[in-house]
Every structure is written in C-alpha cells, then in structure tokens.
C-alpha cells in the first residue's frame with residue numbers, strides 16, 4: 202500500500218521577526234510565502250500573537266488576499282483572535298496556548314483546564330467555515346478530548362522529540378517517537394486528521410515523516426534559519442527531500 206501524501210506547511214513567522222528587528226517592510230513575509238509555495242510548500246502557516254511580536258494583522262490580511270494555497274492561521278483562543286479569524290476566513294485555524302513570557306509555543310493546549318474556553322470558541326470558527334486544528338501533546342487523552350471538542354485536526358507537538366534528537370539521546374528519541382506513533386494512530390482512529398510540528402529540522406524530520414497517519418508537517422524556524430545561507434527556495438526543497446526520504450520508508454520495511 203502506498204503512503205498517503207505528506208504536505209509541508211511553511212511557517213513564515215520568523216521572516217517577520219527579522220523585519221520587525223528594524224521596523225519597515227523587509228524582509229516581507231508575503232514574499233517569503235510566495236517563494237516557499239513556488240519551491241513546493243503545500244501551505245503557509247502564520248501565528249498572530251497577542252503581542253504582535255512577529256506577524257502583524259496586515260500581514261495576515263495580505264496573505265489571505267495574495268495566496269491561493271491553504272493558510273493555517275495560528276491563534277490563541279481569545280475573543281480578539283476569533284474575531285480576526287472570522288473576518289479573514291483562513292483555510293484552518295490552529296488553536297495554540299500562548300504565554301507572553303515564552304520564546305515559542307512551549308507545549309500543547311491544556312485540554313482539561315482550557316476545555317470550557319475551547320468549547321466556547323470552536324463553534325464560532327467552525328460556523329465561519331474554518332477547519333479547526335488543536336495543537337496538542339501526543340497523548341491518548343488529548344486525542345479523545347480533541348475529538349470530543351469537535352476538532353477536525355490535531356497537530357502533535359514534536360518539541361520533546363526534537364529536543365531529544367538535538368541531545369542525541371537515542372533512548373529518549375525512541376520513547377518520544379513511540380508516543381507520536383501511538384497518538385497519531387489513536388487520533389486517526391477517532392477520525393482526526395493528524396498534523397505535526399515544532400522543532401523539526403532537515404536532520405530530524407525523516408522519523409516523523411515516516412509516521413503513516415501524519416499528513417502534514419508545519420515547519421518554521423529551521424527553514425528560515427537555513428534560508429539565511431541557501432535562500433528560502435533551496436531550504437524548502439531540501440526539507441521536502443528529507444520528508445520524502447522519511448516517507449518512503451513506509452511500506453519499504
């Protein structure tokens with residue numbers, strides 16, 4: 202049986218981080234989105250944070266106007282963000298936890314403590330025709346809670362796996378991969394579409410690409426970092442090739 206296609210969503214937040222370091226208009230995240238798509242990205246992800254530290258409201262408006270490829274709009278489950286999403290109408294809204302003091306999204310959503318809030322906002326997004334994705338820890342309980350909340354998609358947080366890979370801790374890598382495999386299989390059995398992301402690099406992406414139920418990876422920091430040296434189109438092509446090598450392992454074993 203051939204593996205299902207694996208999509209690459211390119212997160213362009215850090216193009217905006219570099220732009221904002223000096224104010225002004227360049228480098229332009231929308232240009233990055235166009236270049237990523239031309240090089241083979243299947244989707245664009247942008248996270249509008251409460252503090253607007255990278256992507257700004259006008260970036261999201263321009264992205265929605267200028268690109269035809271699916272836009273995955275990452276937001277916290279706040280009234281302000283839900284209103285913006287309902288106006289922009291992205292292909293999908295990926296709900297993420299957000300803390301002001303964090304450098305990046307450090308963990309998945311709290312589906313117990315945050316359940317009420319999520320249950321309140323999800324219908325407003327769904328009603329606007331927006332697909333609902335929840336960024337979650339790769340745990341069975343999270344899969345069940347996400348399905349119970351009516352999510353279409355779960356994005357599995359790969360941060361712990363990426364950290365283990367970076368530390369070259371083989372045992373921990375194997376443990377984290379096993380968690381990802383189990384969660385992906387359980388989530389898919391509940392009817393959820395399975396995505397994954399966070400901390401993925403050309404070196405560590407292959408093992409995640411080899412998880413059969415995963416159909417989309419969202420990758421930002423490593424791609425924008427590589428783009429400094431090789432340019433964004435080549436960085437996207439190299440990531441795509443690494444994903445394809447991992448994916449090819451399905452059915453080959």
Ligand code: PXP
Nearest residue numbers: 306336398399400419420421422
């Ligand atoms: N997916 C989600 C939900 C995220 O919050 C992030 C980080 O913004 C990513 C994927 C991409 O992570 P990275 O920049 O480490 O590739």
